[in-house]
Amino acid sequence: MSSFLLKTLTKKEEIDRIIRDTIDEVLVLRFGRCTDTVCLQHDDILAKSVTDVSKFAKVALVDVDSEDVQVYVKYFDITWFPSTVFFFNAHHMKLDSGTADHTKWVGAFHIKQDFIDVVEAIYRGAMKGKMIVQCPVPPERIPKYQLLYKDV
Amino acid sequence: MKKPSKKREIEYCKVCRLHHDHGSRHKYFPRHKDLLSTFLDRFRTKIADVRFFLKNPSVLRPQEQSQNRVWCVFCDEDIVELGSSFACSKAINHFASSDHLKNIKQFLSKNGPAMDCIDDFRISEAGVAKWEKKCQSLGNEDASSFKGSCGQLSGTSNDIHNNLAFKTMDKIENVPAQLINSHHSSDVLPLQYNTNKYQISHSELPGVAHYGSYLNMDSSHLPLHTDPPSNLPGNGFGKHVIPSRSKDYPSNQDQERKQIKGSYSSPGEVGMTSISSSHSNDACGNVHSGAPPPWLDANDGNSSNVQLNQSDMSSSFQAKIPGKTRKLNPNRVGAAWAEKRKIEIEMEKRGQTMNSKVDADWLPNFGRVWQSGTRKESRKEFEKEKRKLVKTESISTESEPVKIQPYISKRARRETGENGSG
Numbered sequence: 001m002s003s004f005l006l007k008t009l010t011k012k013e014e015i016d017r018i019i020r021d022t023i024d025e026v027l028v029l030r031f032g033r034c035t036d037t038v039c040l041q042h043d044d045i046l047a048k049s050v051t052d053v054s055k056f057a058k059v060a061l062v063d064v065d066s067e068d069v070q071v072y073v074k075y076f077d078i079t080w081f082p083s084t085v086f087f088f089n090a091h092h093m094k095l096d097s098g099t100a101d102h103t104k105w106v107g108a109f110h111i112k113q114d115f116i117d118v119v120e121a122i123y124r125g126a127m128k129g130k131m132i133v134q135c136p137v138p139p140e141r142i143p144k145y146q147l148l149y150k151d152v
Numbered sequence: 153m154k155k156p157s158k159k160r161e162i163e164y165c166k167v168c169r170l171h172h173d174h175g176s177r178h179k180y181f182p183r184h185k186d187l188l189s190t191f192l193d194r195f196r197t198k199i200a201d202v203r204f205f206l207k208n209p210s211v212l213r214p215q216e217q218s219q220n221r222v223w224c225v226f227c228d229e230d231i232v233e234l235g236s237s238f239a240c241s242k243a244i245n246h247f248a249s250s251d252h253l254k255n256i257k258q259f260l261s262k263n264g265p266a267m268d269c270i271d272d273f274r275i276s277e278a279g280v281a282k283w284e285k286k287c288q289s290l291g292n293e294d295a296s297s298f299k300g301s302c303g304q305l306s307g308t309s310n311d312i313h314n315n316l317a318f319k320t321m322d323k324i325e326n327v328p329a330q331l332i333n334s335h336h337s338s339d340v341l342p343l344q345y346n347t348n349k350y351q352i353s354h355s356e357l358p359g360v361a362h363y364g365s366y367l368n369m370d371s372s373h374l375p376l377h378t379d380p381p382s383n384l385p386g387n388g389f390g391k392h393v394i395p396s397r398s399k400d401y402p403s404n405q406d407q408e409r410k411q412i413k414g415s416y417s418s419p420g421e422v423g424m425t426s427i428s429s430s431h432s433n434d435a436c437g438n439v440h441s442g443a444p445p446p447w448l449d450a451n452d453g454n455s456s457n458v459q460l461n462q463s464d465m466s467s468s469f470q471a472k473i474p475g476k477t478r479k480l481n482p483n484r485v486g487a488a489w490a491e492k493r494k495i496e497i498e499m500e501k502r503g504q505t506m507n508s509k510v511d512a513d514w515l516p517n518f519g520r521v522w523q524s525g526t527r528k529e530s531r532k533e534f535e536k537e538k539r540k541l542v543k544t545e546s547i548s549t550e551s552e553p554v555k556i557q558p559y560i561s562k563r564a565r566r567e568t569g570e571n572g573s574g
Contacts, residue, residue: 012512019516021497023490024480027239075534077521089486090493092518092527103521129483147521 005047006059008034010066018060019090026093026123031064032074032082039082040109049112049119058120070088080106080145086119088126095122099134100147107143114141166225167191167263179263188264195225202247205240206279209287210240226255226273247275298441406508486517 009015009029019027030046043061061116064081064130072078076085079080084105091116094102097117109115117136125133135142160175167188172178179188202222212220212233215441220233224244231243246252260266437443481487515531523530560568 016514016516020493023493023497024484071538073517075515075520087516089484090484090516091489091491092516093485094519097170101521103519126485127481129481129485131485 006050006061008061008063009069010063012071013068014038014054015060015062015069015072018058021140022058022072023089025088025096026053026119026126027087028057028059028119029085029087029122030059030061030082030106031035031078031085032061033065033075033082035080036059038098038108042082042084045109045115049093051118052112056123063065065121066116075106077101079148082106082108086122088122091131094114094132096132097137098139098143099142102132106145109137129130159172163264185265191225192264192269192272198222199273199275202240202243203275203279205238206244206275206283209283209290210239211290212236212241224252224255226259227252237291239288244275244280244283247273248277248280330532 007018009018015029018029028046030042032040032042034040034043046059046061053059062069062072063077064070076083078085085103086095086105092103095105096102097105099106105118109118114137121133121136125131160173162171162173162177163178164171165178165184166460168184174181188194216231217236220239222231223229224231224246227246231246233240233242235423236242253270253274256270257267260270412499482489513535515534517527518530519527520530521532
């Protein structure tokens with residue numbers, strides 16, 4: 001349902017275009033499937049928050065089942081869905097949330113405010129020139145997962 | 153060793169309008185001194201107004217009594233001219249009083265500068281004596297008529313809103329015209345009748361046809377304009393109308409009554425002032441006819457300038473976009489890339505296609521999970537992996553399908569070989 005409100009990207013060109021055209025704003029790319037329940041919850045939170053962060057962030061969804069997008073799925077080392085990757089001026093922003101993977105946010109946000117806080121922290125860090133920021137979400141609301149190196 | 157400062161009581165300074173515990177030092181603070189000078193200047197202007205009336209005493213009309221009031225900052229009291237016949241009489245008496253002098257001295261010792269400016273804030277007794285003499289001479293001139301008219305006026309002025317339907321015109325008719333005539337100019341008679349919606353003109357009513365236009369000119373003189381315009385002198389909108397009007401009033405009363413009765417006959421009208429159609433009967437057109445607005449007509453010569461200005465504005469607005477980056481932190485992430493990209497976008501907008509097609513192999517700056525080192529290295533690594541993948545795929549498609557066989561150990565192979573050979 002929320003995929004109607006947010007742009008869904010299915011091609012590498014579209015992803016490239018949105019990354020290159022988002023200037024001085026945080027770009028939030030959600031990699032996932034619109035049929036997955038956790039993705040649906042995540043998309044719901046994103047859709048509700050998109051207007052609140054519209055002044056400094058853009059949100060887009062990427063369908064991982066599309067073949068054209070597999071390049072990015074591999075490049076971004078995406079193994080769990082939904083995974084949210086943050087960009088600022090075509091530079092990838094890392095988020096230290098205490099998990100094994102700092103390059104993305106894995107799982108769904110519990111509340112809207114968590115997402116807004118994360119985006120704000122990324123924006124503030126990016127404006128100061130930092131490429132990695134501390135996650136403002138408390139640990140109990142950060143989804144836990146196991147990261148396997150090449151399935152080991 | 154510093155002595156511990158004494159705990160002073162908190163006081164309120166009237167001049168600075170704040171509470172402080174500076175004690176007696178407060179009046180020497182520069183901020184206090186500045187505020188005090190403005191404070192006293194303000195009071196000086198008030199006293200100057202009162203001094204004007206000291207030199208030129210004038211009669212105070214009852215309806216203006218409530219307006220003629222002064223707040224004395226030294227005594228903290230409001231001086232209202234209730235029941236006084238001359239302007240600022242109570243104020244003058246107050247400023248000359250001994251209590252006021254005492255309060256000034258107290259104020260200046262507490263707050264202020266030296267005592268030499270006391271005389272600025274009070275009126276001398278000699279001045280008051282002179283003023284009283286002048287008032288007496290004034291009073292003798294208009295003693296009887298003034299009192300009489302004052303009484304009458306006070307009676308009518310209190311009834312502005314009520315009881316002045318056109319029935320009360322009878323009462324006003326009974327007022328001798330002499331009294332009204334004796335008023336000097338700048339007097340305004342109270343409302344003769346209610347300013348009612350029914351008094352507003354319809355273009356149909358001939359006698360009141362010009363009423364609407366007069367209303368437009370000066371709505372504050374509403375009650376005066378119930379006269380037919382022929383009765384008004386040249387400067388019909390001035391206050392000097394009143395004496396002449398009142399002379400004619402009894403004779404035209406019937407005519408006016410008829411007019412007003414006529415207007416009363418339409419009860420369902422909305423209470424609004426109608427503008428006579430003569431104003432709008434210009435050939436210029438209006439909003440409904442789609443005519444251009446008057447300000448554009450006036451600036452016909454400047455319209456091209458306006459366009460030029462607009463283009464200037466747009467270019468300056470575009471120039472504001474790089475200006476905006478100046479405000480943004482130049483050390484922010486991807487600043488150089490962002491500025492480059494903005495220029496590219498602008499050029500694309502202007503029509504100069506500058507490599508609009510993005511390379512299919514373009515990848516954003518990304519730091520991979522299992523990669524340590526710079527992000528460029530992660531990109532190179534990814535591209536290596538990609539190439540390997542492509543190679544292995546191509547090799548696998550080219551080669552024959554491999555037969556999968558179970559593993560046979562060397563010994564077993566040797567044994568089978570020996571058995572075979574043996």
